[in-house]
Amino acid sequence: MTAIISFGVLLTLGLVAFCVIKWWNVKVVGVTPVPLFTFIAILFTSGLDVGLIMFPLGEFPVYADPENAEYGFTNPLSIEFGFWGFLIWSFYFLTAFYFCVIEPRVKFFEIPVVRIINNIVIIGTCAFTASLFLVYLPFYIPEIGDGETVVPVFYVIVFLTIVAASYSSTDIKYVRILSITSSAVFAALIIFMWLYAKMGFGGLLGNLGLLAEGYFGNIHRFALPINDYHEFYLFWWFAWSIMIGQFTARFVGGLRTQTLLLALLVIPSIPLAIWFSVLYFYHQNGIETAGLVNMMMIIVGISFVVNSLDSLIRLYSDNLSLTTARLGRMGYIALNVALLFGLTLAFQSQWLQIQWVGAVVVGIYVACCAYILLRKRRAVLEIKAAPEENTLDFSKIETVH
Secondary structure, eight states, X not given: OHHHHHHHHHHHHHHHHHHHHHTTTOEEEOSSOOOHHHHHHHHHHHHOOTHHHHSHHHHHHHHHOTTOGGGTTSOHHHHHHHXXXXXXXXXXXXXXXXXXXXXXXXXXXXXXXXXHHHHHHHHHHHHHHXXXXXXXXXXXXXXXXXSSSOOHHHHHHHHHHHHHHHHHTTXXXXXHHHHHHHHXXXXXXXXXXHHHTTOHHHHHHHHHXXXXXXXXXXXXXXXXXXXXXXXXXXXXXXXXXXXXXXXXXXXXXXXXXXXXXXXXXXXXXXXXXXXXXXXXXXXXXXXXXXXXXXXXXXXXXXXXXXXXXXXXXXXXXXXXXXXXXXXXXXXXXXXXXXXXXXXXXXXXXXXXXXXXHHHHHHHHHXXXXXXXXXXXXXXXXXXOSSOTTOOOOTTGGGGOO
16 A cells, blocks of 8 residues: 555656646636635635544654654654645645646546546545544543543434535535635634643744744655555545545636645645644643533534535535435435445444545546546647636626525
């Protein structure tokens, strides 16, 4: 599996470089463009899941443990950021650019077998997101159960979260509301936890400086797997990459290629850096999060899960023509809830693994490149702009349902 993910990362970074050099100044416009702030909010909240909220406090001690020598080249804060921020967002740039500019000329994802495999990947990753939420709930609500075991009430919480996401996915107008709201509550959580810890600007700037030095001085080390756990993360990002690019491509609002890459690398990384710096202060000083802090983290985690599942449910249901117009609203919701909750239980029991999904996505990357080289090379090389029918009209999203 290490060879697969290493090849996938190197292929992706090479393709990113090719796209930026070849189409440096192309204006990228999606089918329903939105302003930059809204686009970044949609990307940030759709492209990240509950692991961002629930993982770090449990991971910092692992990265700091001297027995885990593979992390010794930098500090735990930089390791955490390296697994979530900056370089890794180039995956989303590549897929968003592809679906916005190249796929309309290639139509690789309209090939029946590719469409089926791609939607299996989307559905599987949806379920994995919900399963992570289920597995980590006991740690963040220790007042229920023994703090380790998944008890029935946690299944109910996850079930209701899937119901909420299925309902919100019935109309695309909800995506902007969900994304902006999730971004706002995440910002509120960061401010609250910063104030609660009495961290001050000095503590925050100190940790940000620690991150900048520790990450950017070692950025090359994060390109390929550090160990099996980092490999898991990379497969996880691959599993997300195609579907998030496919979903967010429709919202790109006229950014030039190089600006789009810069925006995706930098803008989402700023709140991530601040969030991890605040959490690292909690780790450094042994500050407990039981009670109100944990509850607020759960609320934000739920908003992230709903947002992520909303966008992905809409994507695969559109791809498979399982729409509300065809099934009716109640039938649409019932089908998606049954499908995702069943697969959530499969992931939670370790019957399925996200590494398998990520490996399939690497295979899709390779197959797409081969298809273009063999069948569509001239059409791709002749691309000079985004499709003409994609006009820069920010009001389009108001009329799409």
